[in-house]
Amino acid sequence: MDDKKAAILSEIPRLRRYARSLLRDRDSADDLVQDCLERALVRLDNWQTGESPRRWLFTIMHHLFIDQMRKVNRRGEAAMLPLEAGEAQAAPADQVETIASREIMDALQAISPDRRAALVMVAIEGFSYAEAANILGVPAGTLMSRIARGREELRGLLDDTSRRRSIRIVEK
Amino acid sequence: MTRRDFSERDIHMALDGELPGEERMAYDAWLEANPEMKAKSTRYIADRAAMRAALAGVMDEPVPARLRQVVLGEAPAKASAWRSRWWLSAAAAVMLAVGGLGGYVAGVDSIARGGDGDDQLAEQAIAAHVTYAAEKRHAVEVPASDKDHLQTWLSNRVGLKLVAPDLAAEGFELVGGRLLPAGEQGKAAMLLYEDAKGERISLYVTAESSETSKGTYAAEAGGPAAVYWLDKGYACAVVGSLPPERLSDVAKSAYGQLLAGISS
Numbered sequence: 001m002d003d004k005k006a007a008i009l010s011e012i013p014r015l016r017r018y019a020r021s022l023l024r025d026r027d028s029a030d031d032l033v034q035d036c037l038e039r040a041l042v043r044l045d046n047w048q049t050g051e052s053p054r055r056w057l058f059t060i061m062h063h064l065f066i067d068q069m070r071k072v073n074r075r076g077e078a079a080m081l082p083l084e085a086g087e088a089q090a091a092p093a094d095q096v097e098t099i100a101s102r103e104i105m106d107a108l109q110a111i112s113p114d115r116r117a118a119l120v121m122v123a124i125e126g127f128s129y130a131e132a133a134n135i136l137g138v139p140a141g142t143l144m145s146r147i148a149r150g151r152e153e154l155r156g157l158l159d160d161t162s163r164r165r166s167i168r169i170v171e172k
Numbered sequence: 173m174t175r176r177d178f179s180e181r182d183i184h185m186a187l188d189g190e191l192p193g194e195e196r197m198a199y200d201a202w203l204e205a206n207p208e209m210k211a212k213s214t215r216y217i218a219d220r221a222a223m224r225a226a227l228a229g230v231m232d233e234p235v236p237a238r239l240r241q242v243v244l245g246e247a248p249a250k251a252s253a254w255r256s257r258w259w260l261s262a263a264a265a266v267m268l269a270v271g272g273l274g275g276y277v278a279g280v281d282s283i284a285r286g287g288d289g290d291d292q293l294a295e296q297a298i299a300a301h302v303t304y305a306a307e308k309r310h311a312v313e314v315p316a317s318d319k320d321h322l323q324t325w326l327s328n329r330v331g332l333k334l335v336a337p338d339l340a341a342e343g344f345e346l347v348g349g350r351l352l353p354a355g356e357q358g359k360a361a362m363l364l365y366e367d368a369k370g371e372r373i374s375l376y377v378t379a380e381s382s383e384t385s386k387g388t389y390a391a392e393a394g395g396p397a398a399v400y401w402l403d404k405g406y407a408c409a410v411v412g413s414l415p416p417e418r419l420s421d422v423a424k425s426a427y428g429q430l431l432a433g434i435s436s
Contacts, residue, residue, distance in 0.1 A: 017230040037242040101226035
């Protein structure tokens with residue numbers, strides 16, 4: 001196995017974590033990682049040795065994610081009915097989550113994809129503002145405002161959730 | 173060093189390791205002097221910790237074989253239906269975000285695990301719409317003037333108690349309906365509606381469904397879109413070339429009424 005492939009393999013856990021934060025569902029997230037890896041391998045020659053495989057791969061994955069989100073938006077985004085309480089499905093056994101984990105992951109999914117990506121890139125994946133701005137292809141100022149708004153939105157959603165839980169509203 | 177005024181922006185920078193080291197002490201002092209800002213910082217730190225904790229397990233999971241195989245060039249041919257389905261999950265998140273957090277929980281999971289039933293339903297519904305909504309004189313088999321018969325007939329054939337939704341509030345009047353094949357050997361009811369401008373939408377309802385899913389589907393850019401719901405025992409798609417928000421509104425109204433009828 002050549003060095004490039006070994007370097008890519010070692011990035012898979014991080015790519016999976018980033019994908020999971022973007023999409024939450026494990027299979028969907030792994031599908032995104034798979035699309036990313038397939039695209040990366042086709043473009044292996046574009047990747048200069050010495051360049052961080054992490055940034056290169058995250059950039060590829062982010063483009064895949066954002067392209068699809070734009071398509072989804074064009075299809076019309078307000079098409080969902082709130083699910084009935086009874087429809088809620090239990091997480092599969094291999095995805096056991098604490099209530100706190102579930103709440104924060106739900107909230108993360110509910111903020112806008114651009115803000116979610118920016119926030120996760122910096123707060124979870126540990127990229128610097130400059131690196132994250134580069135990967136996301138936006139100016140640093142835009143990145144910062146996405147992070148700030150993302151955090152604020154996340155906080156608001158979590159507050160709503162805990163308020164709803166504490167007064168035990170059962171939505172029918 | 174000159175003192176500078178800090179702001180909320182600096183809370184994020186400090187949190188993300190972007191605050192210059194020489195400003196750290198002044199920042200900490202500012203935070204101590206501003207309880208509101210300090211509370212904000214504390215909260216963001218806690219939220220970040222929760223996020224990290226929720227995602228920490230992913231790093232320890234064994235890498236799925238299919239991902240290793242892609243890199244090592246041992247990838248088996250991928251079934252086309254399976255490919256790139258991840259965006260459906262993303263779509264669900266976007267759609268549900270509009271309806272608030274409460275709706276989200278089950279949505280992504282149910283859609284992501286959905287097989288091809290949803291695509292199939294949406295495609296059949298769109299194909300029926302494209303074929304029949306364009307017909308001026310032969311769009312329907314039973315006209316709205318014979319509504320009672322239409323409902324009884326379609327209910328018996330499809331095997332669901334069908335009540336044609338009243339979409340007058342959305343500006344649509346029932347034109348009539350027809351019976352169509354669905355899936356392998358099932359039947360579907362198509363109800364056609366028209367607004368004052370002659371714009372048509374159709375409802376496609378079948379009992380042939382074993383999945384639970386929901387979403388929006390467009391076979392091609394610029395073509396009609398389907399807003400669909402699948403549940404065990406019935407499925408429904410609302411098809412039209414309306415602006416997305418309007419189609420969504422009409423679909424919600426139609427679905428609510430259909431569901432009330434089916435379960436009555």
